[in-house]
Amino acid sequence: MPVINLYMEEKVQDLKNENQPMMANSTFSDQIPTSFAFPGIFDMPCDYNEKGSFDLGFMDILGFQDYYCTTSNSTPSSLFDLIQTPPVVPSPASTSEVVNTPATPNSTSISSSSTEAANDHDQIKATKVEQDEEGEQEKTKKELLKPKKKNQKRQREPRFAFMTKSEVDHLDDGFRWRKYGQKAVKNSPFPRSYYRCTTPACGVKKRVERSSDDPSIVVTTYEGTHTHPCPVTPRGSIGIMPETAAFGGGVGGGASSFIFPTPHYQQQPPYIQNQTPTTSLSFSTTTNTSSSSFPTFFQDRRFCPSSSSDSLLRDHGLLQDMIVPSHVQKELKEEWKE
DNA sequence: CGACTTTGACCTGCGC
DNA sequence: GCGCAGGTCAAAGTCG
Numbered sequence: 001m002p003v004i005n006l007y008m009e010e011k012v013q014d015l016k017n018e019n020q021p022m023m024a025n026s027t028f029s030d031q032i033p034t035s036f037a038f039p040g041i042f043d044m045p046c047d048y049n050e051k052g053s054f055d056l057g058f059m060d061i062l063g064f065q066d067y068y069c070t071t072s073n074s075t076p077s078s079l080f081d082l083i084q085t086p087p088v089v090p091s092p093a094s095t096s097e098v099v100n101t102p103a104t105p106n107s108t109s110i111s112s113s114s115t116e117a118a119n120d121h122d123q124i125k126a127t128k129v130e131q132d133e134e135g136e137q138e139k140t141k142k143e144l145l146k147p148k149k150k151n152q153k154r155q156r157e158p159r160f161a162f163m164t165k166s167e168v169d170h171l172d173d174g175f176r177w178r179k180y181g182q183k184a185v186k187n188s189p190f191p192r193s194y195y196r197c198t199t200p201a202c203g204v205k206k207r208v209e210r211s212s213d214d215p216s217i218v219v220t221t222y223e224g225t226h227t228h229p230c231p232v233t234p235r236g237s238i239g240i241m242p243e244t245a246a247f248g249g250g251v252g253g254g255a256s257s258f259i260f261p262t263p264h265y266q267q268q269p270p271y272i273q274n275q276t277p278t279t280s281l282s283f284s285t286t287t288n289t290s291s292s293s294f295p296t297f298f299q300d301r302r303f304c305p306s307s308s309s310d311s312l313l314r315d316h317g318l319l320q321d322m323i324v325p326s327h328v329q330k331e332l333k334e335e336w337k338e
Numbered sequence: 339c340g341a342c343t344t345t346g347a348c349c350t351g352c353g354c
Numbered sequence: 355g356c357g358c359a360g361g362t363c364a365a366a367g368t369c370g
Binding site: 181183184185186192194 | 358363
């Protein structure tokens with residue numbers, strides 16, 4: 001059974017370099033960019049706010065946790081059935097690479113114009129086609145890639161990372177992925193694997209690595225947005241409605257992605273009361289946002305018709321497995337008292 | 339045979 | 355400019 005920690009990342013290495021617990025000292029919701037296509041996620045009530053406590057945002061997350069319970073009772077890897085991939089970021093002028101710098105909330109996000117990143121691959125290919133005619137195949141590989149950008153910084157899609165406690169490295173999130181690379185990571189005995197969505201025209205990527213600090217924790221980082229609905233998996237664990245699938249994409253066409261119903265937050269879902277105060281769902285970012293629909297999304301997911309109905313009723317105490325930094329636990333306890 | 343994984347080489351960005 | 359580390363490519367291998 002996976003333990004999950006959800007957060008936005010700026011740089012993956014932050015995860016490894018940070019000695020401090022995740023999300024330490026961070027204040028999220030007030031730092032999200034309004035331009036971020038995933039508006040609500042950081043603004044959710046689970047806000048680790050100034051008061052030093054969660055306003056309850058993760059309550060909503062619990063909703064998706066419920067979903068998780070139902071769709072993946074037999075496998076620890078389906079949490080992502082709920083979450084899918086990161087929202088699309090409509091290439092904001094000043095980047096919006098999502099940041100996950102728990103211990104360094106003020107760290108600046110990587111500056112990038114996400115548009116290029118999305119086009120890099122195609123650009124390269126186009127370049128290759130053009131130059132193949134020259135016939136000098138020896139140089140093809142090296143030279144063809146050069147045009148790629150000498151003066152242009154590589155742009156990256158916003159990233160969205162999860163920490164999942166699981167023995168399985170590659171978690172099944174409902175989408176089909178092709179591994180295209182693996183690299184040893186400095187200061188970590190575990191290699192990092194690179195996956196790309198196999199759907200044509202969908203440039204979503206994800207990296208999977210194990211935490212060097214805790215090998216049982218798998219860090220999955222999504223980059224980009226799916227431009228297609230989530231394919232149905234054989235075991236039918238997905239059950240994502242087209243509109244909800246947009247969570248992971250839908251951007252293609254700019255359409256449906258992350259347009260959620262008007263948010264309405266539950267203040268204290270009853271079921272959370274039954275959970276041990278060990279649940280932490282953290283989001284971190286360095287930009288601002290004012291709207292909040294992400295929570296609603298999670299709530300909606302709870303009622304996703306495509307998932308087994310009983311899933312809505314079962315919680316199984318899975319929340320207990322969610323990773324919770326000690327400082328958060330303390331805060332949560334305090335909140336429970338109130 | 340297609341889809342996927344493995345893996346070494348290569349490219350890019352960044353710090354010194 | 356150099357070296358390092360992260361990220362990507364693509365040929366070869368594997369699997370169903």
